[in-house]
Amino acid sequence: MTRASSAVVVQKYGGSSVATPERISAIAERIARSQKFQPRIVVVLSAMGTTTDELVSLAHSVAKSPSGREMDLLLATGEQVSVSVLGLALQDRGIPAISLTATQCGIRTDDAYNIARIESIDTKRIVEELDRGRVVIVAGFQGLTRDHEVTTLGRGGSDITGAALAAALGASSCDICTDVDGVLSADPNKVPNATQWSEISYEEAIEMASSGAKVLHPRAAEVCMAYDVPIHVRSSFHDLEGTWIRGESDMVMEQAEVVGVSSEKRIAKVTLTDVPDRPGIAAQVFQELAEANICVRLIIQGASTEKVGRITFVVDDEYVSAVRGLLAHWKKDGLAREALIDTDVSKISIVGSRLASTPGLAGRMFAVLAREGINIDCISSSEMKIACVISEQYVDRAVQAVHDEFFPSNDLTKQNVSN
Amino acid sequence: MTRASSAVVVQKYGGSSVATPERISAIAERIARSQKFQPRIVVVLSAMGTTTDELVSLAHSVAKSPSGREMDLLLATGEQVSVSVLGLALQDRGIPAISLTATQCGIRTDDAYNIARIESIDTKRIVEELDRGRVVIVAGFQGLTRDHEVTTLGRGGSDITGAALAAALGASSCDICTDVDGVLSADPNKVPNATQWSEISYEEAIEMASSGAKVLHPRAAEVCMAYDVPIHVRSSFHDLEGTWIRGESDMVMEQAEVVGVSSEKRIAKVTLTDVPDRPGIAAQVFQELAEANICVRLIIQGASTEKVGRITFVVDDEYVSAVRGLLAHWKKDGLAREALIDTDVSKISIVGSRLASTPGLAGRMFAVLAREGINIDCISSSEMKIACVISEQYVDRAVQAVHDEFFPSNDLTKQNVSN
Numbered sequence: 001m002t003r004a005s006s007a008v009v010v011q012k013y014g015g016s017s018v019a020t021p022e023r024i025s026a027i028a029e030r031i032a033r034s035q036k037f038q039p040r041i042v043v044v045l046s047a048m049g050t051t052t053d054e055l056v057s058l059a060h061s062v063a064k065s066p067s068g069r070e071m072d073l074l075l076a077t078g079e080q081v082s083v084s085v086l087g088l089a090l091q092d093r094g095i096p097a098i099s100l101t102a103t104q105c106g107i108r109t110d111d112a113y114n115i116a117r118i119e120s121i122d123t124k125r126i127v128e129e130l131d132r133g134r135v136v137i138v139a140g141f142q143g144l145t146r147d148h149e150v151t152t153l154g155r156g157g158s159d160i161t162g163a164a165l166a167a168a169l170g171a172s173s174c175d176i177c178t179d180v181d182g183v184l185s186a187d188p189n190k191v192p193n194a195t196q197w198s199e200i201s202y203e204e205a206i207e208m209a210s211s212g213a214k215v216l217h218p219r220a221a222e223v224c225m226a227y228d229v230p231i232h233v234r235s236s237f238h239d240l241e242g243t244w245i246r247g248e249s250d251m252v253m254e255q256a257e258v259v260g261v262s263s264e265k266r267i268a269k270v271t272l273t274d275v276p277d278r279p280g281i282a283a284q285v286f287q288e289l290a291e292a293n294i295c296v297r298l299i300i301q302g303a304s305t306e307k308v309g310r311i312t313f314v315v316d317d318e319y320v321s322a323v324r325g326l327l328a329h330w331k332k333d334g335l336a337r338e339a340l341i342d343t344d345v346s347k348i349s350i351v352g353s354r355l356a357s358t359p360g361l362a363g364r365m366f367a368v369l370a371r372e373g374i375n376i377d378c379i380s381s382s383e384m385k386i387a388c389v390i391s392e393q394y395v396d397r398a399v400q401a402v403h404d405e406f407f408p409s410n411d412l413t414k415q416n417v418s419n
Numbered sequence: 420m421t422r423a424s425s426a427v428v429v430q431k432y433g434g435s436s437v438a439t440p441e442r443i444s445a446i447a448e449r450i451a452r453s454q455k456f457q458p459r460i461v462v463v464l465s466a467m468g469t470t471t472d473e474l475v476s477l478a479h480s481v482a483k484s485p486s487g488r489e490m491d492l493l494l495a496t497g498e499q500v501s502v503s504v505l506g507l508a509l510q511d512r513g514i515p516a517i518s519l520t521a522t523q524c525g526i527r528t529d530d531a532y533n534i535a536r537i538e539s540i541d542t543k544r545i546v547e548e549l550d551r552g553r554v555v556i557v558a559g560f561q562g563l564t565r566d567h568e569v570t571t572l573g574r575g576g577s578d579i580t581g582a583a584l585a586a587a588l589g590a591s592s593c594d595i596c597t598d599v600d601g602v603l604s605a606d607p608n609k610v611p612n613a614t615q616w617s618e619i620s621y622e623e624a625i626e627m628a629s630s631g632a633k634v635l636h637p638r639a640a641e642v643c644m645a646y647d648v649p650i651h652v653r654s655s656f657h658d659l660e661g662t663w664i665r666g667e668s669d670m671v672m673e674q675a676e677v678v679g680v681s682s683e684k685r686i687a688k689v690t691l692t693d694v695p696d697r698p699g700i701a702a703q704v705f706q707e708l709a710e711a712n713i714c715v716r717l718i719i720q721g722a723s724t725e726k727v728g729r730i731t732f733v734v735d736d737e738y739v740s741a742v743r744g745l746l747a748h749w750k751k752d753g754l755a756r757e758a759l760i761d762t763d764v765s766k767i768s769i770v771g772s773r774l775a776s777t778p779g780l781a782g783r784m785f786a787v788l789a790r791e792g793i794n795i796d797c798i799s800s801s802e803m804k805i806a807c808v809i810s811e812q813y814v815d816r817a818v819q820a821v822h823d824e825f826f827p828s829n830d831l832t833k834q835n836v837s838n
């Protein structure tokens with residue numbers, strides 16, 4: 001990796017920020033403004049608006065289960081369009097700019113089409129273009145294998161591109177520019193009095209992102225944490241400060257007990273009953289899920305007191321039919337007597353670095369749900385997160401009630417950006 | 420260039436043939452059928468339907484005069500979409516197939532963005548994929564410079580890609596698959612009794628293509644002529660024979676006197692009057708037009724008997740504003756007293772290899788126009804073509820009348836595909 005000679009800022013813009021020509025023009029103006037005090041800018045873009053979804057449905061209209069190499073070649077066009085259009089918009093405003101595909105700027109990945117991982121970035125071309133005074137616009141979400149084949153990084157992949165570029169370039173920050181003003185304590189569409197943070201830790205961001213909060217891709221936060229690059233989640237539409245994500249030791253203010261309440265719908269709970277209590281069963285179950293490329297969101301297995309046990313796990317809705325195939329085979333092989341799939345469930349989580357060290361937070365969450373008459377189906381907790389699976393019909397009410405418990409009024413002045 | 424070990428067929432499909440997912444599926448079925456008796460197929464695609472126009476207008480919505488490198492990066496996505504979607508459609512039908520961008524299959528061009536010319540094709544990858552039994556789908560219209568920048572070949576560029584690949588691979592034929600059944604003596608929308616040819620010569624095809632008949636790009640016919648690859652213009656939607664384009668010496672049947680009557684609207688006639696009769700003026704005029712990338716369709720300069728002369732030329736409508744700028748400067752420099760632009764004109768042409776050797780054909784054309792009361796504004800003729808500029812309002816009637824003169828009934832059985 002070649003380090004830039006002076007600090008670079010990476011600005012990543014999501015699909016909604018570049019959804020229309022008017023928004024792309026607005027982003028061009030925004031970049032022109034920021035270039036005045038920050039001359040070395042690398043911009044990473046997602047595809048315009050719903051382009052990726054449209055390309056996916058185009059593929060589905062000619063093939064039953066489109067995937068693999070051709071699918072990535074198709075999807076990669078979305079970002080190629082947005083970067084070249086922004087390039088034209090900047091050039092039109094007299095700002096020197098160059099648009100690069102992943103092929104052109106050396107973002108090397110493995111060859112796992114559709115879910116590729118970045119292996120390395122050769123920043124030579126980017127640094128050269130920055131040295132020539134150009135804004136460098138990089139297509140997010142895509143990469144190139146050793147054999148020069150185009151890959152994509154999966155949903156939210158542009159965040160990962162932004163983070164990886166920020167790390168490789170030793171950037172002073174990785175700006176995640178989006179349609180919200182920063183990281184909030186809950187989805188403001190569901191919780192109108194949600195609080196915006198001025199800073200949170202990498203770990204909190206990762207847990208929140210993994211719990212359904214659409215802040216940024218958790219892998220992007222992991223990459224920035226590993227390379228110690230601060231992330232700035234902020235609005236694409238104005239220049240106000242948003243939320244900084246950084247290491248705990250770099251944080252200016254004391255951390256809150258709970259930084260976020262989030263929920264996830266479109267999930268399914270799978271329960272295997274009467275699972276023989278002998279070693280290797282769980283391993284087989286989860287290895288086979290992994291081999292089928294099914295991402296498991298949550299695993300809950302209580303200590304069993306009998307000869308048979310119960311395994312519960314949660315997957316995204318889209319994997320239900322694939323899971324059904326495995327269940328039939330597990331029952332046949334005697335791994336479980338019964339296998340139940342419940343798609344009428346949702347997950348509610350609270351996240352915070354101090355959850356583990358602050359007694360009683362879990363109990364307060366459970367008490368709120370009980371007071372609301374909401375039955376908790378199962379519970380999973382980690383150092384920084386407590387997640388409850390509940391009936392889908394109650395989840396919006398649950399999020400508001402739990403948020404009210406931990407953010408009772410607007411006295412969070414210590415960390416709230418409003419102070 | 421690597422020659423394929425056994426004969427290859429190149430099939431080029433235009434934008435209307437791949438305009439919808441349904442049509443792409445139909446093309447996939449067609450390729451599957453033809454692969455049974457022709458195992459080595461290279462398919463060249465244009466962008467789906469009006470994609471290129473939509474990308475151009477997207478660019479115009481963020482920049483005043485989008486062009487250059489970024490524009491080509493944008494436009495090249497159109498063909499990347501169509502090739503990957505066809506690849507998915509073929510794979511879904513169990514046909515091994517691989518989609519390649521120009522970057523991936525070594526189509527090297529010069530660096531004249533937006534109007535690049537193919538310099539060479541490294542067919543190694545294509546031949547390897549054919550040897551593995553795959554249908555190779557190549558993105559038309561695009562290329563790659565020595566510096567790995569994406570270029571495009573200009574309007575109709577996919578035809579050129581098809582012809583260049585056919586030449587480089589020593590293909591047994593270059594099929595131009597389109598929404599008409601073959602090459603006709605006139606546009607059937609204007610002349611319902613237009614005749615379809617079973618064969619015409621390369622030269623005739625080039626002249627017809629240059630006269631507004633939307634058969635194929637004239638450069639494509641030039642390339643195939645140079646490498647002696649027969650072209651087969653045929654329908655994308657059925658398997659009937661269309662029109663073969665080949666060398667005169669290879670033609671099975673005697674050539675007709677006139678093979679086509681065509682017209683062009685959306686042109687403008689520019690007349691410079693009182694041009695000083697001294698050497699170098701015409702050179703300066705046409706050099707400056709070329710420097711401004713203005714394509715001149717026709718030049719007419721009568722022998723001048725006085726000290727001052729007159730230069731007339733015809734350009735496409737789109738160049739009118741650029742020409743206007745040059746005219747002002749020429750008047751100022753004393754190259755012309757008056758400079759007139761008439762956009763209310765059209766061109767009607769007749770084309771045929773035997774025009775020059777058959778006396779009276781030009782006279783018959785002029786007589787028909789006179790009988791119709793249509794004034795001929797100016798005339799240009801070559802070995803194989805006679806073109807008249809007339810008022811735009813009469814052109815459709817003129818085409819029908821001239822066609823009736825040369826194709827009076829359906830006695831053209833000798834070359835008509837209906838026999």
